[in-house]
Amino acid sequence: MAQLKRMPAYTPAQLMVAAAAREIADGEVVFVGMRLPLLGFLLAKSAHAPDAVGVYELGVVRDDVAPEAILTMGDLPNLYRSLWLADTADVMGLLQNGSVDVSFIGGAQIDRFGNLNTSYIGGATAPETRLPGSGGACDLACLARRHIIIMAHERRRFVPRVDYITSPGYGNGPGWRRAVGLPRGGPAAVITTLGIFRFEQSTCEMVLASVHPGVTVDEVQANTGWPLRVSSGIEQTPAPALQELDAITRFDPQGYWTG
């Protein structure tokens, strides 16, 4: 994972969690993924989005923070006093019928249209590396009203064209999602270890919207496998506030995900 150069009292993962949390508006229905997205959701809940509702693919709906730090969504504290324990098909139905506002997914390989590969590096026929696969990621990328991608920023991961589309972004550009039949959605942001990208509506390409503190645009370009597009209004990603860091530490006390 690329390291932040200078700094400080927070880790890159903590910064990414804080950035993820800011993508959630109050009252939204969030399909919560594993790892950093889980922490991002918890952070948003405890800060600016107290009325956000979390939906977990295991069949859990809850609108408050688990009473104890959890490492994964299946930990029993995450079931404790939840609002609904149901079947995966039920929560996938919510996703598919348009009831989910935003979801988060990770990825191993991404291209400039936000297509993600978490299945086969080197193609499916004679893969160089087999990754764990889609899980719910393909569904979230297809069916949430928007989705946010969180991943490490390395040149081998940011490639001109992914070897395999596990989770569709904008395909090969404008109109593609509609043409293949996807009912809605698409990636809204990519939060990396170096910066945050948004997608330009007219081209469906990702554009660097902010760089993390201490990161230069050149550095981002050096770690990106295609000619970088940079927003004219590029900003610096806000560092996580002390209060946010406290909350993240409460949710991940051993720093398993953010240490």
Add this chain to the structure above:
Amino acid sequence: MAQLKRMPAYTPAQLMVAAAAREIADGEVVFVGMRLPLLGFLLAKSAHAPDAVGVYELGVVRDDVAPEAILTMGDLPNLYRSLWLADTADVMGLLQNGSVDVSFIGGAQIDRFGNLNTSYIGGATAPETRLPGSGGACDLACLARRHIIIMAHERRRFVPRVDYITSPGYGNGPGWRRAVGLPRGGPAAVITTLGIFRFEQSTCEMVLASVHPGVTVDEVQANTGWPLRVSSGIEQTPAPALQELDAITRFDPQGYWTG
């Protein structure tokens, strides 16, 4: 309803319930319908089929008799200590995936191939009489491994061709069910107020297999709207045994269905 001429210590409905019960083999999974079939199932359970399992379209599975007489399957005693309370979709899944051995349905109009109409008398466009509709009957006729029909025997009900097929029998004869895509099944017997019919494999037509005590074949013909076919081995339907009558009275103490 056609009346039995002579007799006796039992009603036509009690005889039909006893006949229905005999159609259930021990250990079978029975999709239990309303009215007489419900009583037939309870009778079978308490007599020769203690290990039969009842599935009810409401989402109930139970393998014993309710602790109190019930008028309909939704009565709370029928839920009490049942083996499964689920969704209608779950029990319809059992039916559709082939887990149900036998079901029972009623009908207002039937033809010689066992097609049933419980929707429109006089056709759907300008119906003379609108009946309540399919409920689960169409599904049971399509999807159980076999089904048994129970109905009053009147000439206006036993017609050459039903006005509307609510619940398919053998359509227009051999091969029809397979041709329309039905995966299995078909009517195995028709229990009427006058006798019992079975279906001939080669023609898929119903053949009179037994007449109830006191009923003549001529009488059955007079109440049937097509040239009757009679089994060479025609028998008399056994009258319900005292024990059976006792049980039926226990299940329908006020004679609501069998009085």
Add this chain to the structure above:
Amino acid sequence: MAAGLGLEALIPFAAGHEIMRQRKRGLTLIGPISDMLFDQLIGAGCVSGVRAAWVGNVITGSGYHFRRAVESGRLHLEDHSNLTLAMALKAAALGVPFLPVRSALGSDLFTTNSALKPLNCPFSGEALAAVAAIRPDVAIIHVQRADEYGNAHAWGNLGVVRDGCLASRQVIITAEQIVSTATITSDPNRVITPGFRVSAVVHAPWGGHPSPVPGHYNRDHQAFIDYSEESKTVTAFARWLQRWVNDVRTPEDYRNLLGRERMEALRLKNHLCSEPVDYGY
């Protein structure tokens, strides 16, 4: 509007009667087996269409208003089976435009239900029927207990309640009891639909009468038998409507009309308490 999704149980009669009192018009009713609620709504003039598998009175048979309305051509009808209606709601719950079924093949439901079409399996080629999704504007359900936010428990035979709620744009809940959120979250597996999709919660004790409500009261068979008589003619129904709906202004009015003795007779006499489970950590 979807109602009567629990099949024989938990039918939202109180909510249905309020709709009749408010003289709502032009409703399309959706439900597999409505028992007599749909017939009442038709009789009160609220209904222009029905998408259902069966409309009548479960223990007496005919729904007379339904019959009259269909026979006089006043009702737009979509003929389902229980399975096709269950799948139409499940399709909407799952967010797909249709579901395939093996039922209804060879039946005439295809002629009186444009939401059914023949389909071949894209893998095996075998014949199937496609059932189009039904996405009700609103589902009205009656449950045993709910908190003020719409988180609700229901138990018993659940019919198509769960799918019906997920399928509908809005969900309205009437509840025998309003309870604390802590009661609901003590058993999240018993929650009937996610509370964030519920628009309104109404405290309605005896709101399911005369249908059975597990944990509260038995089915009031006599009410169904009486209604069969009271709905045979338009005149008799007018009297029924005045007495049981229009003159009833509050839930207390309804309970007074029922009378203490009748309510006592319907209450549970033999209790069976569920074995608790532990959701701790």
Add this chain to the structure above:
Amino acid sequence: MAAGLGLEALIPFAAGHEIMRQRKRGLTLIGPISDMLFDQLIGAGCVSGVRAAWVGNVITGSGYHFRRAVESGRLHLEDHSNLTLAMALKAAALGVPFLPVRSALGSDLFTTNSALKPLNCPFSGEALAAVAAIRPDVAIIHVQRADEYGNAHAWGNLGVVRDGCLASRQVIITAEQIVSTATITSDPNRVITPGFRVSAVVHAPWGGHPSPVPGHYNRDHQAFIDYSEESKTVTAFARWLQRWVNDVRTPEDYRNLLGRERMEALRLKNHLCSEPVDYGY
């Protein structure tokens, strides 16, 4: 063989280990997210195919045996998403040959999963994907309590357990507790699948360890972290297999290996008892 249907919870590890001890071969594993059980079965040589959405170790990432097996071409793979796998099992549960979905469109899952095909809605013409039914020969599930006839209660996040059981030809249950039928029938809404479809019931306390079992024990994270190291090389795995599987002859052996202290640490400390409901009449 379907297993791990509860997603992260109630994974039948004890049953899986018995399969490894019996050196079963040529299995096709079916399940959305198997956590590390599938990787163990692959490592032990039991597996020739996998139909799954995700195979690895939830909190550490890679499943090393799975990776090696796929990269060397030894495994027949069918790539699903959680939704497509859930719908494949639901299709079999419902008894239809496929179900339509709006997911996976535009993805390359179509290239590595022959159970996915493009499909147009017969009503609207819109593009969909068809997912072929998966009908496992057997589903193995772990539950909290069952009676000797296979009537069983499970609670918590249920994943695809219910559909997986209805979809399978046979169902094998391992249970933390064997209880009376009266316990099960005190709460029929909590029954996980109809008992008449269950082939075998096994009393297996700690049979879900290290996955979490609501009501009994928490997730043993350390076991997953340790396994990540213990499966990195074939040699390390051989030691793991000997210690945790082959040398374990009885459930007591397994509990002894775990040790009292570790088991105590995993037990529930904060209890939450479900509010009872009344199923009386």
